[in-house]
Amino acid sequence: MKKxxxxxxxxxxxxxxxxSRNWLLHxxxxxxEYDKCxxxxxxxQKYAFNSHRFAHYVKALxxxxxxxxxxxxxxxxxxxxxxxxxxxxxxxxGNCLYRQGRYQLARDAFLEADKLSKHPDPxxxxxxxxxxxxxxxxxxxxxxxxxxxxAGGGERAGALLAKLLKENGDEDDALTVYDxxxxxxxxxxxxLAAAGALRLRCGDPRRAxxxxxxxxxxxxTQHAAALALAAMMLQHRDVDASLARxxxxxxxxxxxxxxxxxxxxxxxxxxxxxxALTCLQRAVWAAPLSARAAHDLGLVLLICKRPASAFNRLAxxxxxxxxxxxxxxxxxxTLERLGDPRADAAYSKAVSLDPEDALIRINYAARHARxxxxxxxxxxxxxxxxxLRRENNLQLAASLALLMSLLREAGVELSTDAIENTxxxxxxxxxxxxxxxxxxxxx
Numbered sequence: 001m002k003k004x005x006x007x008x009x010x011x012x013x014x015x016x017x018x019x020s021r022n023w024l025l026h027x028x029x030x031x032x033e034y035d036k037c038x039x040x041x042x043x044x045q046k047y048a049f050n051s052h053r054f055a056h057y058v059k060a061l062x063x064x065x066x067x068x069x070x071x072x073x074x075x076x077x078x079x080x081x082x083x084x085x086x087x088x089x090x091x092x093x094g095n096c097l098y099r100q101g102r103y104q105l106a107r108d109a110f111l112e113a114d115k116l117s118k119h120p121d122p123x124x125x126x127x128x129x130x131x132x133x134x135x136x137x138x139x140x141x142x143x144x145x146x147x148x149x150x151a152g153g154g155e156r157a158g159a160l161l162a163k164l165l166k167e168n169g170d171e172d173d174a175l176t177v178y179d180x181x182x183x184x185x186x187x188x189x190x191x192l193a194a195a196g197a198l199r200l201r202c203g204d205p206r207r208a209x210x211x212x213x214x215x216x217x218x219x220x221t222q223h224a225a226a227l228a229l230a231a232m233m234l235q236h237r238d239v240d241a242s243l244a245r246x247x248x249x250x251x252x253x254x255x256x257x258x259x260x261x262x263x264x265x266x267x268x269x270x271x272x273x274x275x276a277l278t279c280l281q282r283a284v285w286a287a288p289l290s291a292r293a294a295h296d297l298g299l300v301l302l303i304c305k306r307p308a309s310a311f312n313r314l315a316x317x318x319x320x321x322x323x324x325x326x327x328x329x330x331x332x333x334t335l336e337r338l339g340d341p342r343a344d345a346a347y348s349k350a351v352s353l354d355p356e357d358a359l360i361r362i363n364y365a366a367r368h369a370r371x372x373x374x375x376x377x378x379x380x381x382x383x384x385x386x387x388l389r390r391e392n393n394l395q396l397a398a399s400l401a402l403l404m405s406l407l408r409e410a411g412v413e414l415s416t417d418a419i420e421n422t423x424x425x426x427x428x429x430x431x432x433x434x435x436x437x438x439x440x441x442x443x
Contacts (some may be wrong), residue, residue, distance in 0.1 A: 022054045051124070053082040057089055064336035069096045085117045094127050107131035122153030129160055138168050159194065170203055170266040182211075197228045205232060221252035223259065224380060230262055234269070244268050257287040261296050272305050284313070291320035295327050302330060307337040325353035327403050329360050336367065358387040358396055374412045381407065 003441040023043060023300040041055040046290050048055070058074030076400035079089045094109035117124060127147035132141035142164045142281040148157035158181030165174035178195040181187060187195075196211030209232060215225035226249035229383060233242035283293040298313035311334045317327045332346030347364045354360055365380030384400055401403055 020093050025054060025058050026120050029058050029061065038062060050074050051082060053086075056082070056089060057086075060089070060092065064092065067427055069100050072096050078412070082300065085116060087113055087180050090116065091121075091123060092128070094124075094131075098127065098131060103131045103134045106207070107135070120147065120151035122148040122151040122157050125151060126153055126157050126160055128163065128179055133164060133167070142168065155181055155191055158185070159187075159191045162198075163261055166198060166294075166354065175202060179190065189215040189222045189225065192218070193225035195224050197224060200228055200232065208232070219246065223249040223253045223256055226252075227256075227258055227262060230266070234262070234266060239266055255286050257283045257290055260286065261293055264300065265296060268303070270302055276300050277304065289320060289329070290380065291317045291324065292321065295324070295330070298330060298334075299329075300333055302337075307334045312383075323353060325350050325357060325360055328353060329363060332367070333363070344371075356387060358384050358391060358393065361387060362396060362400055362403065369403065369407065374407060374410055377403075378407055378412050 021040070025040055025044070028040060030225065038059060040053075041059045042057045044052045052090045054362055056075050056079040060072045060079065063069070063072035063075060067345045068077060069264055073093060076089045076093045076096065080093070081088050081092055083089075090109060090113040094106045094113060097103075097106035097109055101212075106127060110124050110131065114121070114124050116130070125144045129141045129144035129148060132138070132144060142161065145157060145161035145164055151157075155161075162174040162177040162181065163435065164176060175198060177190075177194075181191065182195060192211050192215035196215060199205075199208035200210060208228070212225045212229045212232075215222050216229070226245045229247040230242040230249070233239075233245065241265050243263065246259055246266060249259040250263065253259065256334060260279050260283035264276045264283065267276040267279060277297070280297040280300055283290070284297055287293055293315035294313045298310045298317060301307075301310035301313060301328075311331065314327055314331045316335060318324070318331060323328065327348055329350040332343050332350055334341035344367070347367050350360050353366055361384040362379055368374070368377035368380060380406055381400060384396075388397055388400065
């Protein structure tokens with residue numbers, strides 16, 4: 001009978017005939033020669049009566065790498081039965097259970113591994129921290145992540161600790177941890193992107209731009225960094241550069257809802273309404289339960305003078321997030337366009353959700369003015385002027401000045417203090433020529 005080709009090659013190697021063949025098994029696994037590695041593992045099991053522990057362990061690693069998690073778990077358990085004190089196999093059991101979403105069992109496996117470990121193991125502590133995060137036990141997750149950092153977990157442990165601190169609301173502590181991690185380790189693109197996004201949220205755009213640029217230089221398809229940089233560029237009116245970043249993010253992740261949403265808003269700023277609607281519609285299709293995607297699509301539909309369609313999307317967004325004042329404000333504007341008498345109730349609801357927002361107040365004042373309630377409009381205008389004294393919003397200030405001038409022309413008496421305290425009240429207001437086709441409150 002003809003021998004197996006693998007067996008012939010294996011037996012002609014004199015080094016392989018001496019002692020253990022584990023080195024060859026390990027070498028082929030490290031090289032990524034998984035087919036040859038599995039063939040060798042089966043051969044070793046055949047002549048060891050299925051009791052070759054290392055062959056079971058390496059087969060389990062290969063199954064884990066290729067996504068065959070349940071088969072990997074079975075092989076790891078077999079390896080543990082042969083050698084009950086096998087710490088590495090028990091840690092891999094915890095990792096497989098975590099990847100399956102069985103977080104409670106994964107935590108138990110990591111705790112058992114911690115009992116077997118003779119020294120603090122940062123991998124075990126990181127696994128426990130991730131399990132605690134997914135079990136909504138962030139406080140214990142922070143404790144385990146700190147233990148992992150102290151045990152020498154490096155970049156992974158530090159990034160995990162910063163992430164948990166941010167989820168817990170301790171953004172200053174998270175920034176400190178990120179700074180320490182970046183100072184002590186050569187960090188990858190994911191850590192740089194997370195640190196840059198947090199810096200941007202905390203009001204440090206210069207440092208955020210540096211970190212996000214480093215992340216993209218390492219990994220041009222890092223979509224989180226691309227999205228954050230695109231948002232910064234949109235704020236600085238650099239729409240073309242923002243579009244390039246967003247397209248790069250979508251190339252890496254075609255179903256990224258945030259990228260489709262931001263791309264739609266960027267196209268809207270360039271007045272490409274059909275393209276903007278297409279991008280936002282894709283975002284809604286990709287995430288039907290996303291309040292932000294529905295809100296932004298409703299906004300663009302409202303701008304495109306499709307109030308009925310806008311109302312449907314905005315109502316869905318309000319159902320997902322009832323306490324979002326800007327969504328309720330857009331619903332009020334939409335109802336007013338449709339001539340629905342419920343518009344006043346929607347405006348009142350938006351004001352009650354955020355009474356300190358100048359944008360909502362000035363829209364409410366304009367609604368009173370359009371409805372002929374000049375006294376109420378004057379009262380809201382005075383409140384808006386008081387709110388704008390704390391801000392530096394030139395666009396709202398100019399709109400408020402225009403509203404007050406129209407109220408004075410209508411014969412409404414405004415207090416001298418209110419007129420004097422209106423920011424830029426003497427600034428003339430002109431409409432942009434590109435907006436001539438839209439109503440005043442639609443742009």
